[in-house]
Amino acid sequence: MAMYVVGHKIPDSDSICGAIALAxxxxxxxxxxxxxxxxxxxxxxxxxxDTFGFEAPELKMSYAGEEVYIVDHTEKTQAPDDIDEATVVGVVDHHKLGDLTTSTPLECWIRPVGCSNTIIKMMYDFYGVEIPKNIAGLMLGAILSDTVIFKSPTCTTADIKCVEVLAEIAGIEDYKAFGMEMFKVKSAVEGTPARDLVMRDFKDFNMSGNLVGIGQLEVIDLAVFDDIKADLEADIAKLKEEGGRHSVFLLLTDIMKEGSQMLIASDDEGIVERAYGVAPEQSRVWLDGVLSRKKQVVPPLQDAFA
Amino acid sequence: MAMYVVGHKIPDSDSICGAIALAxxxxxxxxxxxxxxxxxxxxxxxxxxDTFGFEAPELKMSYAGEEVYIVDHTEKTQAPDDIDEATVVGVVDHHKLGDLTTSTPLECWIRPVGCSNTIIKMMYDFYGVEIPKNIAGLMLGAILSDTVIFKSPTCTTADIKCVEVLAEIAGIEDYKAFGMEMFKVKSAVEGTPARDLVMRDFKDFNMSGNLVGIGQLEVIDLAVFDDIKADLEADIAKLKEEGGRHSVFLLLTDIMKEGSQMLIASDDEGIVERAYGVAPEQSRVWLDGVLSRKKQVVPPLQDAFA
Incomplete structure (x- = not known):
């Protein structure tokens, strides 16, 4: 029986590239x-x-009765809905330990680094398996994305060393230029419906019993949002109601200015000031230096809810 | 700030030797x-x-505000009571994934092998650190204990290879003889109060909301229990009441005959037949071939409770 290798819901590049590289x-x-x-x-x-010549992995939502290797999460809200009916044989992840449990022993490759693909590279090294050129490219892209081309505070020396080795294998001389090209693609938001943008990189968290959704859009200039910010705000308010959430936050991250504007839809807006020490105005707040949802946004919020 | 490296409550050799080796x-x-x-x-x-010249690690029950590296478990029932107030920086374990969660990223070295010390050996290899002779001895003892000198179904080829390398480093020619010596020490139960025996290797599990305690005594001949079995049965009944548990099971494991007699104190003795397909008589049942609590006792019981 083949195992399925799958990342989280609303997959990012780490989830998709990691699933291909690990499979x-x-x-x-x-x-x-x-x-x-x-x-x-x-x-x-x-x-x-497209750059490295891959098709997207097969879309598959249900895993009951299957063996599953989980990539880039251990939160049940981010996992397949029927994960409890599957056998989780392994996890590769770089986040805090979530509420996923198993009924049998498994392998977990979890490290406090900037990207799951950095850990998958360790797995290749452990097993002594050569990384094909095009897979090295996928892994490189995922790491440059997750670490915001090394600018994110989640980035570690392990990620940087890994990128250098992968760029060599993939034959990419200027990997920072490749990263910027990637973020330019990411910054093209005009013409996309607000809901699609909000959900593009969106994660739900269980914070002390409250369902909290946090989306993030990383761009090279926040000016791209000037004409659509009101639409985005209307949409996160709707999303909060639809999902019975306590709060929905949308981070508009400027990777060049290195900070994020947070748009807020919450039953208790005061939670934002308690978490970050800055008071929102008109349900918006600038968080200077904040690039990482995982490291800079989630933990203080979790503490504020606790 | 130094981190504390600590195994589970009611520590076994894997927890103690693993904490020393990992620290x-x-x-x-x-x-x-x-x-x-x-x-x-x-x-x-x-x-x-004593064999390898170590003192027991310091007894420390409270870890609030400290950094902790967890050895040999991810179940909160087995962790320090105030683990939620500590920062868990890492986990090395070989069991199913339990209900421990963290609020920050961490490292997890979890593998489906027979002993946490086999994984700690992988960590030494990863970091390129030489294992001192006496620490190799500790790790060897833990692996021979957890794998019941390779007889347990939890034992993998990784454990066997690891023992061979550690025996070489520790300078122990006949490691199986050393293992038998160890199990002889373990089999000396006479003169020990029933409660001490029951608690010697006892773990609590949360099974679908029911608190279930499972103890295990591994000996080279079940005859050592002939005179004290009634005392043990009276004690597990008491233990069940004291802790508000649904059930307490005590496995008397004969490592030579390769099977376990299970003593039962339960609100619903039928759960045992549903789990193992054998009906208990007088609150006892022989489980042929059963040596491993983790692999052969817990999963069927968990399924029966689900």
Whole structure:
């Protein structure tokens, strides 16, 4: 029986590229594996797939009765809905330990680094499997995305070293230029419906019993949002009601200015000041230096809810 | 700030030896670490410590505000009571994924092998740190204990290879003879109060909301229990009431005959037949071939409770 290798809902580049890279590795060491995905591929990810000549993995939502290798999350809200009816054989992740549990022993490759693909590279090294040129490109793209070309505070020396090795294998001389090209694709937001933008990189968290959704859009200039900010704000307010959420936050991240404007739809807007020490005005707040949802946005919010 | 490296409550040899071996490794790679323990050292573990010239790690029950590296579990029932007030920086484990969660990214070295010390050996290899002779001995003892000298179905080829390398480093020619010596120490139960025996290797599990305690005593001949079985049965009945548990099971494991007699104190004895397909008689049942609580006892019971 082949295992499925799958990232989180609303997959980002780390989830998609990681699933392909890890499924390849598993097949090389004699464990049959199929990469799948839990949702649509983002323009950024499509750009990476196209650049290195890959199709998107098969869309597959249900895993009851199957063996599953989980990529880039351990939160049940981000996992397949029927994950409790599947057998989780492994996890590769770089986030805090979430509420996923299993009924049998498994392998977990979890490290406090900037990207799951950096850990997948460690797995290739552990098993002594050579990384094909085009897969190295996928992994490189995922790491440059997750670390915001090394600007994110989640970026570690392990990620940087990994990118240097992968760029060599992939034959990419100027990987920072490749990263900027990728973020330019990501910054093309005009013409896209507000809901699609809000959901492009959106994660739900269970914070002390409150459902909290946090979306993030990383661009090279926040001016791209000037004409659509009101639409985005109307949409997160709607999203909050639809999902019975306590709050929905949307981070508009300027990767050049290195900070994020947070748009807020919340039952208790005061939670934002308690978390970050800055008072929102008109349900917006600028968080200077904040690039990472995982490291700079989620933990203080979680503490404020606790 | 030094991190504490600590195994589970009612520590077994894997928890104690693993804490010492991992703390040493962490110190070698420049991360200050102190091995601690959450309870008394068993006679078997004391034998291992004495053989290789170690003191037991410091007893420390509270970890609020501290950094903690968790060894050999991810179940909150087995962790320090105030683990939610500590920062869990890492986990090394070989069990199913439990309900421990964290609020920050961490490292998890979890593998489906027979012993946490086999994974700690992988960590030494990863960091390129040489294992000192006496620490190799500790790790060897833990692996021979957890795998019941390779007889347990939890034992993998990775454990066997690891033992062979560690025996070489520790300078132990006949490691199986060393293992038998260890199990002889473990089999010396006469004169020990029933409660001490029941609690010697006892773990609580949350099974679909029911608190279930499972103890295990591994000996080389079940005859050692002939005179004290009634005392043990009276004690597990008491323990069930004291802790508000649904059930307490005590496995008397004969490592030579390769099977376990299960003593039962339960609100619903039928759960045992539903789990293992064998009906208990007088609150006892022989489970042929059953050596591993983790692999052969817990999963069917969990399924029966679900």
């Amino acid at each position: 390849y590795l598993k097949n090389q060491i004699g464990e049959a594996a199929i990469a799948t995905r839990l949702g649509d591929v983002s323009p950024e990810t499509q750009f990476i797939l | 040493y490794l962490k110190n070698q790679i420049g991360e200050a670490a102190i091995a601690t323990r959450l309870g008394d050292v068993s006679p078997e573990t004391q034998f291992i410590l």
